[in-house]
Amino acid sequence: MRQYSSQIDAGPHRSDATPLGAFPTVRARRLRGSAGLRTLVRETSLTPHDFIQPLFVVEGASRREPVDSMPGVDQLSVDEVVRDVRETAELHIPAVILFGVPNHKDETGSGAYDHDGIAQRAVRAIKEAVPNMVVITDLCLCEYTSHGHCGIVENGTVANDPTLELLAATAVSQAAAGADVVAPSDMMDGRVRAIRAGLDAHGFENTPILSYAAKYASAFYGPFREAAQSAPQFGDRRDYQMDPANGREALHEVELDLAEGADMVMVKPALAFLDVLWRVKQMANVPVGAYNVSGEYAMVKAASERGWIDGNAIMMEILHSIKRAGADFILTYHAREAARLLTWG
Numbered sequence: 001m002r003q004y005s006s007q008i009d010a011g012p013h014r015s016d017a018t019p020l021g022a023f024p025t026v027r028a029r030r031l032r033g034s035a036g037l038r039t040l041v042r043e044t045s046l047t048p049h050d051f052i053q054p055l056f057v058v059e060g061a062s063r064r065e066p067v068d069s070m071p072g073v074d075q076l077s078v079d080e081v082v083r084d085v086r087e088t089a090e091l092h093i094p095a096v097i098l099f100g101v102p103n104h105k106d107e108t109g110s111g112a113y114d115h116d117g118i119a120q121r122a123v124r125a126i127k128e129a130v131p132n133m134v135v136i137t138d139l140c141l142c143e144y145t146s147h148g149h150c151g152i153v154e155n156g157t158v159a160n161d162p163t164l165e166l167l168a169a170t171a172v173s174q175a176a177a178g179a180d181v182v183a184p185s186d187m188m189d190g191r192v193r194a195i196r197a198g199l200d201a202h203g204f205e206n207t208p209i210l211s212y213a214a215k216y217a218s219a220f221y222g223p224f225r226e227a228a229q230s231a232p233q234f235g236d237r238r239d240y241q242m243d244p245a246n247g248r249e250a251l252h253e254v255e256l257d258l259a260e261g262a263d264m265v266m267v268k269p270a271l272a273f274l275d276v277l278w279r280v281k282q283m284a285n286v287p288v289g290a291y292n293v294s295g296e297y298a299m300v301k302a303a304s305e306r307g308w309i310d311g312n313a314i315m316m317e318i319l320h321s322i323k324r325a326g327a328d329f330i331l332t333y334h335a336r337e338a339a340r341l342l343t344w345g
C-alpha cells in the first residue's frame, strides 16, 4: 500500500499516511447514490424467465378452490388450470409444475400412473391449449396413496425397490401425456436410474429429468400438504427425505442423481438451505433449481396480511436471495405476482 501511494500524486488534501483502498479514498456509498447507478451495478437481476409456476389440479369442472394456508393459490379443475397457464404464458413465465390431486387414493397410488389420471389429463389439455408452455410434472405417489407416503408401504415404512417400478410407470405415463420434463420428488434411492430406464424403453429418451436431488424432511411443506391433500396418515418422511442438519449429504445426493442421469437438480426448501444451494451450484455442472416452498410463501402472506411486513418487498428480496445463492430457476408460488411486478412495477 505505502509503495503505491508514494508513486502517485494523491493531492494536497490526502495525507501520505492514508492508505489507498480505505476510507476516505474509498466510499462504497458512491455507487448507491442514484437509482440509475444502482441499476447499473446490480449483480443479480430477476426476470419472469427465472420462474416455474406450481399449479394444483383437482377433478371436476369450473372449480377454483382457495387453499386457506396459501392465499392466492387455488386448487384448479382442468379447464381452470388451462386459464391459469394462459395467464402464466402471457407473463413470459416459461414453465409450470403440476401436482395432481385425485379423488381416488389407494395403497399403491394407482392414480399416479393411470393414463387417464388427473395429472395426465391436465398435461394433455395444457399442451393442446398452450403448446409452448414447458409442462413439468411432479413425480411422486404421495398425492395418490391412501396412506400419504411417497411409495409402497411395507412393515410400516416405504419399501424402496418395489416403489421404483411405480415411479418409472408414472414417468412414462406423464411423458406419454405430453409432459416436457418429469420431476421426481419422492427421495427413493435409485429412482432417477429407474425412471431414465423406463422413459428410454418407451421412446422418451428426450424427456429430461429434473430431480429433487436435495430434498429435506422439512416442516416448511405444511401448507402444501393441505393444497395437495398429501399429509402422511402415520409417521413422517424422515426415513427417506434428508435431515435438515446436513449439508454435505446434499452433495452426495446430487452426485448420485447426476450419475444416474438427472439432467437438472433441485434444492428444496430454498430459504433455510441457501448454503446448500450455493454448494450444489459450485459442484454441479447442470442447471440447478430451488423450490421456494409452501411454508416460505405462507409466512410472507400471513405477516403481510397483518401489516407486519411489506409483502411485495419481502417477496422480491427473497427471490433475489435465491438467485444470488445460485439458482438457475426458482419454483415459486410467487411466480405470477413477481412477474407482474417485474413487468409493470
Ligand code: PBG
Pocket: 138, 140, 142, 150, 185, 186, 220, 221, 222, 223, 224, 225, 237, 292, 293, 294, 295
Ligand atoms: C411431493 C412433494 C411435496 C412438495 C413437493 N412435492 C411434499 C412433501 O414431500 O411432503 C412440497 C412443496 C411445497 O411445500 O411447496 N412429495
